[in-house]
């Protein structure tokens with residue numbers, strides 16, 4: 149799946165970096181530009197409509213190496229300092245798209261957005277986490293993207309920058325819910341970049357859990373991002389990897405939130421936890437015809453266990 153609307157094919161030549169920081173495969177592209185700001189990156193993409201942005205390159209260069217992609221030019225985002233950190237804004241954190249999984253996994257970030265930190269720590273082996281970024285994870289929109297169910301549960305918004313003349317910077321900006329991009333309702337247009345991700349700071353327990361097909365690091369078979377939102381007396385949950393985009397079991401969320409004693413110790417009867425897991429699993433892994441295959445039953449069981457455990461942990465943290 150791609151989150152970009154198709155580019156117009158066009159042969160491109162742009163300013164060349166003296167040496168590519170992206171490796172020999174990248175050097176096969178006709179030009180590699182390494183802008184130092186988002187404005188410069190947007191300008192470079194506008195000047196070279198066939199250029200492809202690359203951040204950590206963990207997804208993009210794998211596609212190049214597999215012969216699936218032959219970008220005419222690359223715009224590297226790795227030198228743009230403004231998107232490598234985060235700042236606070238009106239009860240939210242504005243996360244730079246260039247934050248690596250390794251950076252998000254550190255304790256200071258985990259204190260801020262624990263579920264996103266947990267997802268970052270689970271995103272592949274260390275060399276992938278050192279290079280792979282939040283923006284790349286979102287733009288790739290792989291069903292197994294670990295950050296995605298967390299961002300869906302947090303109802304994060306994306307700050308998209310692109311060519312235009314709005315604002316002081318010469319770039320235009322627009323904001324869309326991450327769920328709209330992941331569902332393909334609002335794609336990245338040619339020349340646009342994910343600049344930032346706006347995430348509410350909920351100051352309440354949140355959990356990310358992932359089941360893989362084997363022990364050790366691996367892609368998710370199913371994952372869950374679950375956050376408590378005491379101010380809105382809400383439970384928000386998204387299931388990853390079981391569909392092309394994270395799924396929100398809205399009825400299950402509302403049902404279980406109505407059972408929680410938000411002013412007390414937030415305890416929940418074990419039967420209610422169990423029922424929540426089953427409710428989420430039935431919503432996210434529905435029957436496909438009269439004969440339910442053992443694979444579907446197994447996936448449903450996995451989702452039920454993940455959802456039950458995630459809520460149990462959130463309520464007892």
Ligand SMILES: Cc1cc2nc3c(=O)[nH]c(=O)nc-3n(C[C@H](O)[C@H](O)[C@H](O)COP(=O)(O)OP(=O)(O)OC[C@H]3O[C@@H](n4cnc5c(N)ncnc54)[C@H](O)[C@@H]3O)c2cc1C
Pocket residue numbers: 200201202203204205206207208209210225245246270271272273276279280281282283284285286287288292293294295336340341342343366367368
């Ligand atoms: C061996 C291996 C294991 C992996 N395991 C996991 C895993 O367990 N969990 C997981 O979630 N992921 C995993 N991944 C996938 C990958 O590491 C992540 O998706 C990573 O976050 C991608 O980020 P990147 O910066 O490397 O993206 P890139 O490869 O640089 O780019 C990916 C795509 O996003 C676009 N893009 C990048 N940044 C932007 C931006 N700011 N705005 C617009 N478009 C942009 C690029 O044009 C490209 O289309 C794995 C990958 C490998 C190779």
